[in-house]
Amino acid sequence: MATLYTQQSKNVRKTWLLVGVFLAIIVGIGYFFADYYQNPGILVIAIIFSVVMNIVAYWNSDNIALRMAKAVPADPNQYRDLHNIVENIAITAGLPKPKVYIIPDMAPNAFATGRNKEHASIAVTEGLLQILNKTELEGVISHEMSHIGNRDILLQSMVAILVGFIAIVANMFTRSLWWGGGRSRDDREGNSGNILAIIGIIFIILSPIIAQLIQLAISRKREFLADASGALLTRYPEGLASALRKIENYNQPMKTANNATAHMYIANPFGPKAISGLAKLFMTHPPIEERIKILRGM
Numbered sequence: 001m002a003t004l005y006t007q008q009s010k011n012v013r014k015t016w017l018l019v020g021v022f023l024a025i026i027v028g029i030g031y032f033f034a035d036y037y038q039n040p041g042i043l044v045i046a047i048i049f050s051v052v053m054n055i056v057a058y059w060n061s062d063n064i065a066l067r068m069a070k071a072v073p074a075d076p077n078q079y080r081d082l083h084n085i086v087e088n089i090a091i092t093a094g095l096p097k098p099k100v101y102i103i104p105d106m107a108p109n110a111f112a113t114g115r116n117k118e119h120a121s122i123a124v125t126e127g128l129l130q131i132l133n134k135t136e137l138e139g140v141i142s143h144e145m146s147h148i149g150n151r152d153i154l155l156q157s158m159v160a161i162l163v164g165f166i167a168i169v170a171n172m173f174t175r176s177l178w179w180g181g182g183r184s185r186d187d188r189e190g191n192s193g194n195i196l197a198i199i200g201i202i203f204i205i206l207s208p209i210i211a212q213l214i215q216l217a218i219s220r221k222r223e224f225l226a227d228a229s230g231a232l233l234t235r236y237p238e239g240l241a242s243a244l245r246k247i248e249n250y251n252q253p254m255k256t257a258n259n260a261t262a263h264m265y266i267a268n269p270f271g272p273k274a275i276s277g278l279a280k281l282f283m284t285h286p287p288i289e290e291r292i293k294i295l296r297g298m
Contacts (some may be wrong), residue, residue, distance in 0.1 A: 026050035062113040062121060062153070065264060069081055069256050071101035071123040082129065088123060089145050092233050098122050098148060107254040107271075108132070108247045111264040112144040114154050121150045124256070131166070131246050139240030140228060145264055146229035152222050156264050223266075227291055229298055241295040248288045 030046020033039075076083050083100055090097040098114065102122035108128040114120030122144045132140065147153055231237035248269045257269035268285045 006124075007062055011120070016201055023050045024056060026053075058115060059155070062115060062119070065111075065113045065125060065261050066101060066121060068258050069103050069123060070105075071103045074102045076099040078085070079129075081134075082124065082137070085134070086145075087140050089138065089141050089233060093142075093145050093149050095149055096143065098145075100124075101255060102126060102129075103254075105254045105256055106130075107252050108250050109265045109267055109269055111145055111261070112147040113156070113264065114148065114153045114156065116151075117148050120149075120153055128247075132243050132249070133137050133233075134248065135236060135239040136243035139236070139243045140266060142224050142230035142233040143240055144230075145233065146226040147222070150222070150225060150229060152226065156222070159263065178186050200247065223286055224294065225290065226298070227295055236297040237298045241292045243276075244288050244292055248289055 016144035026046050027043070027050060030043045034043035034046075036137040065259075068291055074082060076201060079100065079102065086100050089098045095117050098112065098117075101120070103109070103123050106123045106127035108131050110122065110124040110128055112120060112122045123143065124140070128140065129137070131282070147156070210291050221240055227240060230240055234240070244267065251271055253271040254265075254269040263285070265285075
């Protein structure tokens with residue numbers, strides 16, 4: 001059975017696996033185009049780009065995610081109760097108090113980000129603060145604090161940035177195929193060159209889809225564990241269950257919703273959807289009804 005401690009080590013391994021997958025995809029795209037255009041410099045650029053993007057994702061993914069959400073620091077005087085709740089939960093969890101941000105959006109939601117527990121942030125929407133009572137807000141903050149304690153935050157932040165970069169790079173290279181007008185050795189090698197070109201094009205098209213599937217696979221199981229860990233922090237699962245119900249009932253998307261960061265939020269920022277069967281495989285979050293059922297069974 002997964003625990004907070006086993007999840008920590010798993011997330012470290014998953015982070016390195018993600019870095020390796022990103023390197024492989026970008027280098028693979030670069031190799032194809034270096035071969036296609038007979039220009040080894042393209043492969044060198046792809047390798048440098050992939051390394052730089054991993055470094056950027058590690059050091060700045062949290063700041064990028066916060067900017068994408070239009071989050072601003074929560075004033076300690078104006079949001080004193082929120083700061084107090086975050087501080088109390090952090091003490092209970094044995095973690096440093098994370099920075100606190102407000103997202104100017106009326107859709108109730110929240111997420112945690114950062115590269116480690118010493119450099120972590122929690123962002124909540126204005127709408128969340130308006131519709132939740134104290135115990136419900138404690139449940140949400142405990143959920144996000146669990147992401148920090150479970151070391152989910154680096155993994156989910158890097159996923160948000162690297163998945164976006166893969167989509168951009170794949171799109172750039174695809175456009176160059178149609179509009180670049182380049183001539184390659186494919187023109188000189190007959191069928192074998194055509195097969196290579198087809199394989200390369202398929203790889204480029206599938207790269208962002210593969211990255212998206214990695215994002216989804218990482219996301220769903222993590223939410224269940226954070227729910228359970230958060231409930232253990234407050235010793236009151238009903239607080240988080242009630243908060244999730246209110247979030248679900250709002251039924252409106254966030255104005256700042258973004259596909260790259262959707263998996264980071266406590267609930268789908270595009271609003272709850274009635275999805276079943278095979279479609280569940282492509283959800284960024286497990287159904288809220290399932291999460292509430294598990295919490296109320298604790």
